[in-house]
Amino acid sequence: MKKNLFILFLIFLIPIKAFALIEVDITRGNLNPLPLAVSPLSIDDNSKKSFENILKKENIGSEISIIVENNLRTSGLFNPLNKNAFLQAPDIANLKPRFEDWNLIKAQALITGKVKYIDDKLRVEFRLWDVLAAKEMMALAFTTVPSNWRRVGHIISDKVYERLTGEKGYFDTRIIYVAEEGPKTQRKKRLAIMDQDGANNKFLTLGNELVLTPRFNPTSQMVTYLSYFKNLPRVYLLDIETGTQEVVGDFPGMTFAPRFSPDGKKIIMSFAKDGKSDIYTMDLENRLVEKITNHPSIDTSPSYSPNGKYIAFNSDRSGYQQIYIMRSDGSDVKRISFGNGIYGTPVWSPRGDLIAFTKLHKGKFYIGVMRTDGKGERLLTENYYQEAPSWSPNGRVLIFYRETKTNAKGEGFSAKLWSIDLTGYNERLVETQTDASDPSWSSLLSN
Amino acid sequence: MNRSIIISSVLHAALIFITAMSLPFLAKKPLDIPPIVSVELIQIAEKTNIPFAPKAKKIIEKVKEKEKKLVSEQAPPKKVKKTKTKTVVSVDKNEKIDTKAPEAIPLPEKTVKKIETKTENKQNPDKLDEEVKQVSEFEKKEFVDLDNIAKLIDKAKEDTAKVVKKNDDITQDQDKNIVTSGLTLSEEDALKAQIFGCWSIPLGLPYNEDLLVRIKLMLEPDGSVAKTEILDHARMNKPGQGFYKVLAESALRAVKLCQPLRVPTTGYERWKELQLNFDAREMLEG
Numbered sequence: 237m238k239k240n241l242f243i244l245f246l247i248f249l250i251p252i253k254a255f256a257l258i259e260v261d262i263t264r265g266n267l268n269p270l271p272l273a274v275s276p277l278s279i280d281d282n283s284k285k286s287f288e289n290i291l292k293k294e295n296i297g298s299e300i301s302i303i304v305e306n307n308l309r310t311s312g313l314f315n316p317l318n319k320n321a322f323l324q325a326p327d328i329a330n331l332k333p334r335f336e337d338w339n340l341i342k343a344q345a346l347i348t349g350k351v352k353y354i355d356d357k358l359r360v361e362f363r364l365w366d367v368l369a370a371k372e373m374m375a376l377a378f379t380t381v382p383s384n385w386r387r388v389g390h391i392i393s394d395k396v397y398e399r400l401t402g403e404k405g406y407f408d409t410r411i412i413y414v415a416e417e418g419p420k421t422q423r424k425k426r427l428a429i430m431d432q433d434g435a436n437n438k439f440l441t442l443g444n445e446l447v448l449t450p451r452f453n454p455t456s457q458m459v460t461y462l463s464y465f466k467n468l469p470r471v472y473l474l475d476i477e478t479g480t481q482e483v484v485g486d487f488p489g490m491t492f493a494p495r496f497s498p499d500g501k502k503i504i505m506s507f508a509k510d511g512k513s514d515i516y517t518m519d520l521e522n523r524l525v526e527k528i529t530n531h532p533s534i535d536t537s538p539s540y541s542p543n544g545k546y547i548a549f550n551s552d553r554s555g556y557q558q559i560y561i562m563r564s565d566g567s568d569v570k571r572i573s574f575g576n577g578i579y580g581t582p583v584w585s586p587r588g589d590l591i592a593f594t595k596l597h598k599g600k601f602y603i604g605v606m607r608t609d610g611k612g613e614r615l616l617t618e619n620y621y622q623e624a625p626s627w628s629p630n631g632r633v634l635i636f637y638r639e640t641k642t643n644a645k646g647e648g649f650s651a652k653l654w655s656i657d658l659t660g661y662n663e664r665l666v667e668t669q670t671d672a673s674d675p676s677w678s679s680l681l682s683n
Numbered sequence: 684m685n686r687s688i689i690i691s692s693v694l695h696a697a698l699i700f701i702t703a704m705s706l707p708f709l710a711k712k713p714l715d716i717p718p719i720v721s722v723e724l725i726q727i728a729e730k731t732n733i734p735f736a737p738k739a740k741k742i743i744e745k746v747k748e749k750e751k752k753l754v755s756e757q758a759p760p761k762k763v764k765k766t767k768t769k770t771v772v773s774v775d776k777n778e779k780i781d782t783k784a785p786e787a788i789p790l791p792e793k794t795v796k797k798i799e800t801k802t803e804n805k806q807n808p809d810k811l812d813e814e815v816k817q818v819s820e821f822e823k824k825e826f827v828d829l830d831n832i833a834k835l836i837d838k839a840k841e842d843t844a845k846v847v848k849k850n851d852d853i854t855q856d857q858d859k860n861i862v863t864s865g866l867t868l869s870e871e872d873a874l875k876a877q878i879f880g881c882w883s884i885p886l887g888l889p890y891n892e893d894l895l896v897r898i899k900l901m902l903e904p905d906g907s908v909a910k911t912e913i914l915d916h917a918r919m920n921k922p923g924q925g926f927y928k929v930l931a932e933s934a935l936r937a938v939k940l941c942q943p944l945r946v947p948t949t950g951y952e953r954w955k956e957l958q959l960n961f962d963a964r965e966m967l968e969g
Contacts, residue, residue: 257899258865259958260874263965265882265937313886344883344936366932368939373932401887402929587889632887659886 267659269315270400272345273338273367274305276319277360278327283353290382297326297351300360303389304347304396306433307407310655311397311633312662317343330363335370343367347396358382362392364399374399386435391682406628407432410678411635412450412459413653415439416671420642420649427461429476432628432677434667440474449493449624452678454586455500459676460484462492471505473520484518491516493537498544504528506536515549515566528566539591540564541584541608548572548582548591548608559593561608572610577602581624584608587631590658594623594636603636603656616660629679633657635666637673866947866954873945882937884963888926896931896961898938904951906943911935914958934961 277297279287287296308314322329323337330348338346349362357379364374376395378388387408394405415428427440427447441447441463448469450461457476462469471484471494484494489509496503497517504517515528515538529535533553540547548561559573559582573579577597584591588608595602595615601622604615622638635655642649651673653666666675866874888894901910913919913935919928938944938959946954 256865257956257958258954259960260866260871260878261960261962262875262878262882262934262937263962264875264879265884265963265966266880267886267966268883270883344940366936368936369932397887400929401885402926403887403889630887 269313270344271315271317271342272308272347272400273317273322273341273343274301274308274319275322275324275329275346275348276301276326277349277351277362278325278330279351283351286353287351287358287382291385293385296358296382296385297349300351300385300389300392301347301349303386303433304393307390307393308396310433310662310664312657312659313397313401317341330361333365333367335365335367338365338367345373345396345400347392349392353382354379356382358385358388360388360392362395364396386431387681390431390433394680394682403632404630404680406630406633406677406680408680408682409629410681411653411666411675412440412452412678413637413668413672413675414447414450415668416651416673417443427459427474428668428670428672430668437669440476449674451495451626451676453496453500454498454629454679455496457678457681458496458500460494460496460503462494471503473503484520495539497540498542504538504540504547506538508534515547528564529562529569530566535560537581539583542586542588546584546608548584550580550582559591559606559610561591572608573606573613574610575613583625583627585627585631586629590631592625592627592634594625603634605634605658614660616656616658617654617663622654624674626676628677633662635675635677637675639673870947877941877945878937878959881941882961883933884966885926885929885933886967888930888963888967894926894930894963894967896927896934898931898934898959898961900938900944900957900959902944902946902955902957904955906946908938908942908944911938930961930963934959937961 276295277300279295279297284295284297287293293299305316309316321341323340324334326348327350329346330350333346333348344367346365346367347362348365349360352359352361358381359377359379361375361377363372365371366373374395376392378391380388390408393407397403397405397407409432410429411432412427412429415426417424417426424443425446425448426443427450428437429440430437446464448462450459452459459474459476461472461474463472464470465483469490469492471491472481473484474481484491484503489507491505491507494503494505501521502517502519504515506513507516512532513534513536514530515535517526517528518524519526528538528547529549529551531551531553533551534557535549535551535553538547538549545564546561547564548559550557551560552558553560554571557578557580558571559579560569560571562569572591573593575595575597577595579593579595581594582591583593585605590605591608592603592605595604600618601620602615603617603622603625604613606613616634619638620641622636625634625636627634633655634657635653637651638654639651640648651671653668653672653675654663655666656663666672865871897914899912899914900908901912903909913931915927918924919931921927944957946957
């Protein structure tokens with residue numbers, strides 16, 4: 237026994253080399269767009285012919301994949317690879333991709349799919365693959381009427397975007413804006429709506445009356461906007477699904493800058509009288525009007541926070557137009573913008589963390605963002621004239637309009653829609669049929 | 684009994700009183716507070732001009748005035764300078780300068796003589812002392828001692844050998860440290876730099892959440908990854924933690940894209956298991 241204990245004691249004395257686990261902190265990465273391959277969706281011959289007859293599209297599978305590719309590219313977060321480099325055919329890739337082939341062209345993710353014509357309907361299956369891990373990340377199928385094929389492309393884009401970035405997408409959305417035509421002094425302004433990528437453009441008004449500041453309801457396909465009646469601006473409500481339109485109350489003064497509350501049950505707007513302007517809300521169910529601010533200054537451009545507890549607005553109560561926030565009942569007013577220049581059109585991000593604004597400083601217009609306490613101001617883009625930022629539903633991209641300077645003869649004026657993401661690097665022109673201003677981004681249609 | 688107690692206590696009290704009054708450290712002395720002296724803070728730059736104290740300034744001015752007077756008594760300062768520069772610059776044409784300088788500038792005889800003697804001293808090799816010899820490069824070559832150089836080279840070799848030995852000692856010590864502490868800074872930097880390039884951070888993630896993904900790697904000797912393990916794997920499938928899954932997947936992609944990892948060529952036992960902590964907060968906060 238003693239001998240055994242002695243041996244055990246000796247064993248404990250033997251030095252054993254122990255290595256602590258080495259830890260390495262990785263705090264940086266690259267912000268380059270993720271390289272991914274969007275394989276054309278495979279389609280059998282019968283389905284191909286059917287869709288060709290119905291939609292007049294030669295290969296609907298390729299068309300849908302192009303929509304997905306364009307959406308992901310415009311986000312600035314993905315780099316869809318050139319299809320000519322693909323080594324595997326779409327039909328085989330959809331069943332079981334050869335990951336080595338996709339790895340070879342440096343794709344980190346792969347989208348494959350299949351389109352079928354079943355019972356007069358379009359059925360689309362798609363799969364997202366992690367090329368490096370050689371595994372499937374997501375597989376979904378949609379069935380819809382064939383004419384809805386573009387939306388299928390947008391929905392696939394949203395699903396891929398969400399799976400790879402961790403936040404919801406913004407592709408299955410629409411944009412309402414003011415379409416402008418004619419010379420600068422006699423502009424014909426109509427309400428128009430289109431998909432976020434510029435497709436399916438439709439004019440909603442005839443252009444007999446001037447329309448301004450259309451804003452989407454965050455919860456439904458309802459729009460509020462301003463239109464002139466007998467030379468007085470009035471706030472209107474328009475249901476896009478039914479086409480019905482109504483005036484929101486009849487005020488004895490001017491009402492402007494209307495915007496919905498986050499739950500879509502109220503409208504918040506400015507009402508001007510006797511040289512001062514205050515902020516009011518109106519309950520859309522009982523049409524009760526409530527005065528929120530009561531100050532001798534000009535308070536305008538109100539915008540609710542996503543939780544509905546706060547309101548951002550601009551006011552000249554400090555002498556210059558600056559951004560303020562207050563509780564939704566009008567109490568606890570705080571100024572949050574303190575930089576040089578004039579601040580206007582504050583819009584609260586759907587994520588709730590930022591407020592977008594227009595800034596005028598030394599004759600130039602900026603679109604920027606700041607945190608809700610006014611700190612961390614970042615100017616994203618600068619130009620001769622630009623304003624009216626509107627957030628994408630995921631709070632990553634802003635759409636706004638930009639006007640160009642006319643020459644000495646008064647020629648060369650144009651107004652176009654532009655988008656920019658929060659990095660400030662991904663600035664893009666949004667194609668519209670006519671000149672355009674005052675854009676407003678809808679919520680996701682597929683919600 | 685009571686009487687004696689009272690007497691005793693009175694005497695004790697008296698004794699304490701006397702002692703207290705007579706002890707020197709108990710006596711309260713008036714505090715001797717030093718007067719407040721203002722201190723002027725001056726930022727130290729390459730050239731810091733500190734103003735003189737008024738008295739010192741006056742004294743300096745007086746001294747300067749005296750010096751000025753002395754200079755003016757001797758000779759006009761500008762003219763002296765001109766002759767000096769000419770004599771120093773010219774090496775070969777000594778005679779010409781000596782003859783020209785007095786002609787060009789009419790100086791008092793004494794000063795001219797002084798200058799002439801200076802120039803003679805500098806340009807006459809026979810009268811050169813040790814210090815002057817070192818100034819001239821041409822003369823240096825003439826005084827080269829080859830034996831000395833050989834000695835110096837030998838000495839230099841010995842010195843470098845000593846330094847190498849010292850360095851060897853240090854690296855051995857470092858090795859001992861590595862066994863216990865991990866990779867060296869350069870090894871860690873190389874690995875980090877490699878993974879930075881491979882990791883595409885998902886930009887849509889919320890920056891105010893806990894965004895730390897810890898991945899344990901089992902590595903082959905060539906740096907290729909044999910096995911990966913997400914240490915907080917349970918969090919991957921928790922509801923409301925979708926962003927964590929996205930981040931973890933992006934980290935795994937980075938590891939796979941980067942392999943073989945840039946690991947040290949030696950000491951496999953030391954780094955065959957490695958933990959990478961992917962933290963995106965810094966990047967996402969911007």
